[in-house]
Amino acid sequence: MQRKLLEQLLAWKSSRKRLPLLLEGARQVGKTYLLKTLFGEKYFQKVVYVNFERTDLELVALFEGNIEPQRIINYLSLKFNTSVNQSDTLIIFDEIQEVPRALTSLKYFAEDAPEYYIVATGSLLGIALHSGTSFPVGKVNRLRLYPMDFEEFCWANNMQNQTTEAHDAIQLLKKPLITSGFKDVFQQYLAIGGMPAVVSEWVENKNLTIVEMILKNILADYKDDFSKHTSNTESRRIGNLWQSVPQQFAKENHKFIYKTIEPSARGRDYAFALDWLLDAGLIYKINLTAHGDKLPLSFYSDNSDFKIYALDVGLMRQLASLPASIVVGDDNIWSNFGGAFAENFVLQQLRSLGFDEAYYWASNADNPNQPKGKSELDFIISDENVIFPIEVKSGEQVKGQSLRVFRKKYSPELSIRFSLKSLEYNEGLLNIPLYYSFLFADLIKQKEKLSISDFAFKNNDATRT
Structure with a gap:
């Protein structure tokens, strides 16, 4: 299924002023599918995916210590048995509100390692922020995903040509x-x-x-x-x-x-x-x-x-x-x-x-x-x-x-x-x-x-x- 937000993700990927990206949206509107399947698997050689609601305590503990970007990159490389490169790897931190220090780490990626492609998602981020979680103001790009709109529903029903003709008209x-x-x-x-x-x-x-x-x-x-x-x-x-x-x-x-x-x-x-x-x-x-x-x-x-x-x-x-x-x-x-x-x-x-x-x-x-x-x-x-x-x-x-x-x-x-x-x-x-x-x-x-x-x-x- 196609999602319109993919175009903005591609624009983010090619931007020279790219910051870590935060993709917000309610639970089950398709954030993970959009990032992993439509974006990550098609436009990157490798995807490193971390779900903070389901990950092990060892990975959570990583963010309790020094959250310097290179330390996190090195750990992820060992954890997932892959080389996390700045040119071909998409890093996804899913449900990032569950580990507030992971959210804070985005600030340091923006300042010290902006060359890495790192995306975070948050279904209940607004709630976490109201609860006192600090936010890396000015250090992230933000997008919001909603449920599929009517045009995307038409696309899913194989009506791409019809919607294109309507726009052209x-x-x-x-x-x-x-x-x-x-x-x-x-x-x-x-x-x-x-x-x-x-x-x-x-x-x-x-x-x-x-x-x-x-x-x-x-x-x-x-x-x-x-x-x-x-x-x-x-x-x-x-x-x-x-x-x-x-x-x-x-x-x-x-x-x-x-x-x-x-x-x-x-x-x-x-x-x-x-x-x-x-x-x-x-x-x-x-x-x-x-x-x-x-x-x-x-x-x-x-x-x-x-x-x-x-x-x-x-x-x-x-x-x-x-x-x-x-x-x-x-x-x-x-x-x-x-x-x-x-x-x-x-x-x-x-x-x-x-x-x-x-x-x-x-x-x-x-x-x-x-x-x-x-x-x-x-x-x-x-x-x-x-x-x-x-x-x-x-x-x-x-x-x-x-x-x-x-x-x-x-x-x-x-x-x-x-x-x-x-x-x-x-x-x-x-x-x-x-x-x-x-x-x-x-x-x-x-x-x-x-x-x-x-x-x-x-x-x-x-x-x-």
Whole structure:
């Protein structure tokens, strides 16, 4: 399976200003496979791999003493019976947060042995840092890996040519010609999600029973982490908050409410649990921003008014104990949760595309003397000092006042709607089909030209003037 982050790994490998690399991401998003198989085995002659969760005490003890790089290199050469060379060997320190001194050693590799290719991964690094582990600030390059996004899922389903053709069409300011294939795979993605082990099973065998089992196992592993790294009380709270994620979306207003977790829940009691899940990468937190026309958006955000989303739509479905069939039907379950899945999907794609900061907006939020209005816009992001309001709809019915209210108030340069309607541009509003989410970055780069492109026409060629 291909991963987009491989391109950035190759750029890191060839960079003259390369520092030790830290690859972050939630557990089981594919960090080890990416580094060992896609990157290490294909672009290096040798790979020296150390998993600090499973290694022996002797190797752990190595980092309790002198962590001078050459001493570590010499030990690894003996330990793995290979010559660790600066020109052809990739060193991987997996789950580096388990041995804080190993993390510290990256500083000395950066200063004294920058010629070596050394990569570290951390699933729970944010938690370790909150616990007091020192970080080699300014001495590492950092990348983050998310679950497979929709385009990577298409690649796994042998649709590389189709995605390439779609990208090329946008470059030419044309509408992509193929839609049915993307629609079908999009429905699959909503049910399967982007966790690599789950995607692999689905692509190879189409065995939904095994898919469900793998998803349940991943959730069980996460639950084990709750208890392994925290006290019994905090573990219970983390588990309760995590289980409440689908319930937060069952409300018409998706704003996070602590009492949804349990009637007696209070913010101060669950602050640690919320931070733990954020640090572990299992949830995304979207704060309210009071202004839709002022940058930076973070300056006007309200950290106490927020929504949370799961890192993956497949995991969220399993967490909610919903059958995979809900994404292909129009039953009551889908009508209740369709908006939640669509929003979670869009946010997941935005993160994978590099939009790390997103907010939501509500009318009257800029007036502390009035209650927050009924109009709420799903996401607001910025790119190159341009603010993009984003509305998400789960079907072809796109009537709603929130985006209209926002546009009337702020007159944004370009407004975005994700839905199941066809790709079209009309008077500053760009509708992107959910199954074309991977084209989002391409489309906004063309924002000045959209009005003169095929997207400016709602009807087919025969009706154009």
